[in-house]
Amino acid sequence: xxxxxxxxxxxxxxxxxxxxxxxxxxxxxxxxxxxxxxxxxxxxxxxxxxxxxxxxxxxxxxxxxxxxxxxxxxxxxxxxxxxxxxxxxxxxxxxxxxxxxxxxxxxxxxxxxxxxxxxxxxxxxxxxxxxxxxxxxxxxxxxxxxxxxxxxxxxxxxxxxxxxxxxxxxxxxxxxxxxxxxxxxxxxxxxxxxxxxxxxxxxxxxxxxxxxxxxxxxxxxxxxxxxxxxxxxxxxxxxxxxxxxxxxxxxxxxxxxxxxxxxxxxxxxx
DNA sequence: CCGTTGCCCTGCCAGC
DNA sequence: TGCTGGCAGGGCAACG
Numbered sequence: 089x090x091x092x093x094x095x096x097x098x099x100x101x102x103x104x105x106x107x108x109x110x111x112x113x114x115x116x117x118x119x120x121x122x123x124x125x126x127x128x129x130x131x132x133x134x135x136x137x138x139x140x141x142x143x144x145x146x147x148x149x150x151x152x153x154x155x156x157x158x159x160x161x162x163x164x165x166x167x168x169x170x171x172x173x174x175x176x177x178x179x180x181x182x183x184x185x186x187x188x189x190x191x192x193x194x195x196x197x198x199x200x201x202x203x204x205x206x207x208x209x210x211x212x213x214x215x216x217x218x219x220x221x222x223x224x225x226x227x228x229x230x231x232x233x234x235x236x237x238x239x240x241x242x243x244x245x246x247x248x249x250x251x252x253x254x255x256x257x258x259x260x261x262x263x264x265x266x267x268x269x270x271x272x273x274x275x276x277x278x279x280x281x282x283x284x285x286x287x288x289x290x291x292x293x294x295x296x297x298x299x300x301x302x303x304x305x306x307x308x309x310x311x312x313x314x315x316x317x318x319x320x321x322x323x324x325x326x327x328x329x330x331x332x333x334x335x336x337x338x339x340x341x342x343x344x345x346x347x348x349x350x351x352x353x354x355x356x357x358x
Numbered sequence: 359c360c361g362t363t364g365c366c367c368t369g370c371c372a373g374c
Numbered sequence: 375t376g377c378t379g380g381c382a383g384g385g386c387a388a389c390g
């Protein structure tokens with residue numbers, strides 16, 4: 089499931105492959121995947137556009153187009169964006185294909201069809217609901233403490249809320265809470281100041297380390313070259329129920345919190 | 359505003 | 375072996 093580090097890795101890979109390319113043809117095989125403003129036809133509007141930049145916002149990959157419009161792709165759980173030289177390497181469940189002049193192509197695939205590729209106009213504030221970028225200078229201890237204070241929501245649910253911090257998903261929420269030695273169910277407002285500082289630091293640390301390892305490949309994620317990441321070998325608690333905690337040796341448990349599987353250590357997360 | 363619930367969808371796998 | 379029911383989960387709409 090692509091979270092911030094996986095989307096960052098995809099975007100870095102795409103930058104060297106698609107910037108400067110002109111989209112000569114667009115295939116939309118599953119129309120509900122490709123969204124556009126009212127009365128705008130996705131394929132017609134995108135055809136002829138040139139890609140002038142690529143960036144990430146939260147868990148979204150954004151292709152910047154020469155007209156000022158953007159193609160915003162949300163990968164959800166199983167979505168993939170992969171550049172290929174030809175049709176031979178096409179992934180199963182490819183729903184949208186951007187063909188470039190010269191023959192290469194960018195395919196968007198998603199077996200579960202939860203992901204979306206959306207064309208947004210230059211003035212469309214598509215990301216106004218998204219919270220702070222955790223790897224930006226705006227994610228200060230003060231900003232984080234402000235989010236936590238007075239709230240009864242379990243701190244893990246707050247980490248997953250994209251309106252507050254953009255880009256953290258289940259894997260990195262679990263890992264950051266373990267690193268900060270904080271119990272996932274702890275009410276946000278009950279974190280001590282040192283705990284809040286530890287957690288902010290842990291979020292930044294775990295995201296940066298995961299980007300260094302090119303993301304976590306549990307079952308579906310691959311980068312823009314179709315290659316797996318390496319952070320799955322560095323996970324401490326995610327998916328590790330029954331295994332010993334790498335820090336204190338107690339057994340890692342799996343509970344359900346905010347409808348999500350939650351892995352943590354009863355021994356050292358308080 | 360805030361928090362919760364249900365829905366979308368298919369691959370996988372435990373259990374029979 | 376073959377089937378099936380339940381689970382996985384990010385974002386969004388609807389609701390209280």
